Amino acid sequence: MRRETRDAPAALAEQSVEREAVYRAIEALDEDFETGKLSSDDHARMRAELRAEAVALLQSERSAAAPKPVAAPVCPGCGTAVRIADRFCSQCGAPLERAPQTGAGGT
Numbered sequence: 001m002r003r004e005t006r007d008a009p010a011a012l013a014e015q016s017v018e019r020e021a022v023y024r025a026i027e028a029l030d031e032d033f034e035t036g037k038l039s040s041d042d043h044a045r046m047r048a049e050l051r052a053e054a055v056a057l058l059q060s061e062r063s064a065a066a067p068k069p070v071a072a073p074v075c076p077g078c079g080t081a082v083r084i085a086d087r088f089c090s091q092c093g094a095p096l097e098r099a100p101q102t103g104a105g106g107t
Contacts, residue, residue: 012064019057026050 026047033043072081077094086096 008064012061015057015061015064019054019061022050022054022057026054 029038029043029046029050032038033040038046073084073096074080075082075089075092075094075096077089078092080089080091082089082096088095
């Protein structure tokens, strides 16, 4: 079996297409039940399976699209959380390194 590598947007788009196909399958299943082609038990079982698949795809899409958490800056001396704009740690007073400013007015 050949393994393909996909970039994140392509994989996300593929999951979206799969999810929409599952939604259409649920609609078709409901229509088959309403027209008497499926028993109540079969309809319930198959619908639950399709719904679980749709939920899994949706959760996967959301987790892939969610922004990744950024670690809060901490004081290198004591480990206390600090704000980006702080020059010194409020807990131990250690000087904090700041990222260089760019653009007009930055130092």
